[in-house]
Amino acid sequence: MVDFSQLRAARALTGLSQPEVAEAAGVSVPTLKRAEAGGPIKVAEETIEAIAKALERAGVEFIPENGGGAGVRMKKRKR
Known part of the structure; x- marks a missing residue:
């Protein structure tokens, strides 16, 4: 599951405002x-999932906890 710090970091990566993400x-x-x-x-949990999906549609990829710590990054753009 995505945690609060990942949500905050993901929104910052996209440059979207809180109202924009909330609406999406x-x-x-x-x-x-x-x-x-x-x-x-x-x-x-359903609300967290809805927010995470909105951020994924904006191009964010959530990185699971795998011993190195959970994180976020922008998805690679297809050429």
């Missing part, structure tokens, strides 16, 4: 802010 994911801006903050108020 079908969630409210306050919900996106909670998801990116990773604080005590939990966000539903």
